[in-house]
Amino acid sequence: MLTITEIAGFVGAGLAGAAYLPQISHLIRARCSAGISRLAFEIWLLASLLVAARAIAIHAGVFIVLGGVQVVATTLIMFYATRYKDTRCPIHLPAQSSAKAATVTAPVEAGPISGVRPATVRAAIVIACREPGAREILQREMSKRYSADYHIVACDRSAELAAWMRDLVAAGLPVALVIGEVDAQDPDGIEVLSATRAIDPTALRVAVARWGDWESMRCIFDAVTLGKIDHWVTRPVQSPAEEFHRSVTGFLMEWSSQRGGGFEAAQVIGTRWSARSQELRDLFARNRVPAGFYDATSGHGRQILRELGLESPQLPVVVLRFGTERPALVNPSNREIADAFGLMRPIAPEEIFDVTVVGAGPAGLAAAVYASSEGLRTVVVEQEAIGGQAGTSSMIRNYPGFSQGITGAQLAQETWQQAWTFGTTFVYMRQAESLSRVDGHYRLRLSDGGVLTTRTVIIATGATYRRLGIPFLEHLQGRGVFYGAAASEAPAMRGRNVFVAGAGNSAGQTALHMAKWASRVTILVRAKSLAGSMSEYLIRQIGATPNVDVCYRVQVAGGTGTGGLESLVLEDIPSGTRRSVPADALFVLIGSQPRTQWLGEAVARDQRGFIRTGPDLAPDTEGSWPSGRQPLPLETSLPGVFAAGDVRRGSVKRVASAVGEGAAAIPLVHRHLHSTPAAPAAGRHLRPALSRRSGEPAYARRAAT
Numbered sequence: 001m002l003t004i005t006e007i008a009g010f011v012g013a014g015l016a017g018a019a020y021l022p023q024i025s026h027l028i029r030a031r032c033s034a035g036i037s038r039l040a041f042e043i044w045l046l047a048s049l050l051v052a053a054r055a056i057a058i059h060a061g062v063f064i065v066l067g068g069v070q071v072v073a074t075t076l077i078m079f080y081a082t083r084y085k086d087t088r089c090p091i092h093l094p095a096q097s098s099a100k101a102a103t104v105t106a107p108v109e110a111g112p113i114s115g116v117r118p119a120t121v122r123a124a125i126v127i128a129c130r131e132p133g134a135r136e137i138l139q140r141e142m143s144k145r146y147s148a149d150y151h152i153v154a155c156d157r158s159a160e161l162a163a164w165m166r167d168l169v170a171a172g173l174p175v176a177l178v179i180g181e182v183d184a185q186d187p188d189g190i191e192v193l194s195a196t197r198a199i200d201p202t203a204l205r206v207a208v209a210r211w212g213d214w215e216s217m218r219c220i221f222d223a224v225t226l227g228k229i230d231h232w233v234t235r236p237v238q239s240p241a242e243e244f245h246r247s248v249t250g251f252l253m254e255w256s257s258q259r260g261g262g263f264e265a266a267q268v269i270g271t272r273w274s275a276r277s278q279e280l281r282d283l284f285a286r287n288r289v290p291a292g293f294y295d296a297t298s299g300h301g302r303q304i305l306r307e308l309g310l311e312s313p314q315l316p317v318v319v320l321r322f323g324t325e326r327p328a329l330v331n332p333s334n335r336e337i338a339d340a341f342g343l344m345r346p347i348a349p350e351e352i353f354d355v356t357v358v359g360a361g362p363a364g365l366a367a368a369v370y371a372s373s374e375g376l377r378t379v380v381v382e383q384e385a386i387g388g389q390a391g392t393s394s395m396i397r398n399y400p401g402f403s404q405g406i407t408g409a410q411l412a413q414e415t416w417q418q419a420w421t422f423g424t425t426f427v428y429m430r431q432a433e434s435l436s437r438v439d440g441h442y443r444l445r446l447s448d449g450g451v452l453t454t455r456t457v458i459i460a461t462g463a464t465y466r467r468l469g470i471p472f473l474e475h476l477q478g479r480g481v482f483y484g485a486a487a488s489e490a491p492a493m494r495g496r497n498v499f500v501a502g503a504g505n506s507a508g509q510t511a512l513h514m515a516k517w518a519s520r521v522t523i524l525v526r527a528k529s530l531a532g533s534m535s536e537y538l539i540r541q542i543g544a545t546p547n548v549d550v551c552y553r554v555q556v557a558g559g560t561g562t563g564g565l566e567s568l569v570l571e572d573i574p575s576g577t578r579r580s581v582p583a584d585a586l587f588v589l590i591g592s593q594p595r596t597q598w599l600g601e602a603v604a605r606d607q608r609g610f611i612r613t614g615p616d617l618a619p620d621t622e623g624s625w626p627s628g629r630q631p632l633p634l635e636t637s638l639p640g641v642f643a644a645g646d647v648r649r650g651s652v653k654r655v656a657s658a659v660g661e662g663a664a665a666i667p668l669v670h671r672h673l674h675s676t677p678a679a680p681a682a683g684r685h686l687r688p689a690l691s692r693r694s695g696e697p698a699y700a701r702r703a704a705t
């Protein structure tokens with residue numbers, strides 16, 4: 001008979017070998033993280049095998065068969081395990097790791113719903129590379145720079161990568177980046193990276209291309225456009241590889257800002273699903289204020305309220321944690337929060353600005369940068385969030401200078417800081433409610449009852465794109481769902497199944513443009529025909545293009561997809577029946593509406609509300625225009641009042657063009673100011689706008705240079 005030791009040896013050998021299987025290999029790593037080293041584990045395995053072999057040697061007969069089977073099985077398992085020979089166990093969590101993991105994966109009760117994780121949990125960077133040389137280079141570069149803050153994991157392809165990702169997720173460790181080589185030797189590289197989305201949707205997937213491998217790069221660019229991967233970078237060829245690390249640092253920044261956590265400048269304690277709490281989360285995020293949300297019924301939420309001495313307060317409560325006073329605001333308005341931030345300086349009633357910009361979207365911010373950098377006394381009024389529509393874009397890929405794209409919020413924040421640095425005054429969370437001309441100056445009445453007096457005005461209040469209003473598809477925006485024509489995405493549509501929602505000329509043009517690359521384009525139209533909304537020439541062109549279809553009386557009702565768009569749910573409007581169709585991309589062009597209602601009759605507009613400027617003004621405003629000069633290109637029907645960006649009739653609805661118009665408005669402001677003597681305001685003793693540096697009137701100093 002077998003002794004107890006021998007039986008234990010058999011069982012141990014079997015378990016040890018089986019533990020190499022990827023499905024349960026996280027147990028090994030869990031042990032590693034508990035402090036048992038891989039070496040001890042190997043010794044255990046070897047001892048078990050020796051005991052089992054000894055038992056086989058001693059007990060021939062019936063046991064030899066059993067022992068033989070086990071040795072063969074163990075050998076096979078070991079052979080299988082050698083495929084994972086790189087699966088070292090580099091992760092040694094701190095002693096309290098299991099507690100941390102529990103915090104990470106715990107429900108809302110344990111922490112903020114924004115997914116904030118304790119800053120002490122180190123995230124991982126996973127390198128997935130089949131070719132050992134390339135893997136080694138990447139591992140070396142990543143370890144050198146990031147191993148103090150991130151676990152660096154290097155592994156072979158698909159099965160091992162997926163296993164690692166699952167292990168890390170199971171251990172409560174977030175994955176920041178998955179970096180994989182894509183080239184002729186790794187043709188499935190994109191698919192392998194793409195598949196990791198299902199395991200950890202927040203990990204950024206980065207393809208590494210060899211410098212000069214143009215063919216792979218083309219595939220990578222297409223994959224980025226379709227949302228299969230997030231970014232790309234060229235393989236480092238020298239050390240130090242600053243260019244490579246500049247990109248990697250940017251990716252890490254993007255990941256960490258999306259993830260939240262760490263420093264919280266503000267805390268919101270509220271009811272999880274209340275509209276106001278949601279609005280506040282959105283506002284803080286769009287204004288890039290690091291904020292944590294705590295449900296008032298959670299342990300943490302209750303604790304914060306207790307510490308503040310607030311018993312059953314009206315929710316939400318907002319705590320500003322960056323100053324010394326740390327004020328707690330009970331059910332505050334947006335304006336109260338903005339005021340408590342302390343960013344705004346008081347504006348004296350007699351203060352006169354050279355230029356007032358209404359709206360802090362791309363056009364308004366660009367105008368502010370140029371105006372204040374050129375010495376104009378500048379104020380910007382913004383009702384909601386810095387960045388405007390662009391600030392809501394998760395990734396702007398067509399803004400010049402950012403080959404990897406840039407999040408709208410980041411672009412907005414950089415530009416806002418630039419304007420602030422140059423001395424622009426900002427008035428936050430106030431709406432311009434009316435514009436009038438009094439004694440040679442413009443007066444802007446704000447929603448808080450304040451009035452700004454200014455010599456010129458730039459209206460940059462933008463427009464709102466009509467949205468589909470389907471949350472799941474909003475979530476896929478930029479990853480298969482695109483608002484606007486997004487012509488730059490067209491080459492990536494090669495061979496794809498594309499849908500265009502809309503019935504106007506912009507929808508028609510987009511469909512025809514995409515049809516050059518896509519295998520099929522389907523235009524989704526809610527009406528019975530295109531005749532009332534699209535130009536005849538486009539309708540004919542669409543009819544003559546074999547790979548463009550038009551579906552009438554249909555609307556988008558939903559969709560599916562993990563990394564990018566995969567299918568759309570279409571609803572037949574008359575019957576209400578729904579069907580699911582495979583889809584790679586959806587372009588939404590269902591109209592936009594200018595934000596100009598606040599202007600009343602003050603400024604001439606077209607029938608849709610877009611502001612007329614320059615040559616577009618004539619002839620209906622001729623009468624009101626002062627003699628001696630024609631309206632300047634971006635000038636509205638009011639001399640010295642300009643319009644820039646989406647709000648302007650005929651503007652190109654793009655970030656870059658809005659920025660261009662905002663910048664271009666400033667030379668026109670100079671021209672107007674040159675030709676218009678400063679007038680004193682009625683009932684006031686006018687103090688000229690003084691330059692902070694020279695004591696001269698701001699504009700006079702500029703004119704003299």
Ligand SMILES: Cc1cc2nc3c(=O)[nH]c(=O)nc-3n(C[C@H](O)[C@H](O)[C@H](O)COP(=O)(O)OP(=O)(O)OC[C@H]3O[C@@H](n4cnc5c(N)ncnc54)[C@H](O)[C@@H]3O)c2cc1C
Nearest residue numbers: 359361362363383388389390432461462645646653654655
């Ligand atoms: C989801 C989405 C994604 C996009 N992606 C891209 C892209 O990838 N590339 C691209 O080129 N373009 C993109 N666009 C278009 C682009 O964002 C716009 O063309 C651009 O933002 C227009 O800039 P703007 O400054 O003219 O207006 P807006 O961005 O609309 O900004 C106007 C600002 O004025 C403020 N405002 C309005 N009225 C008042 C008032 N009365 N008082 C005070 N403030 C006021 C608003 O709150 C807003 O902040 C996208 C648009 C959307 C909606």
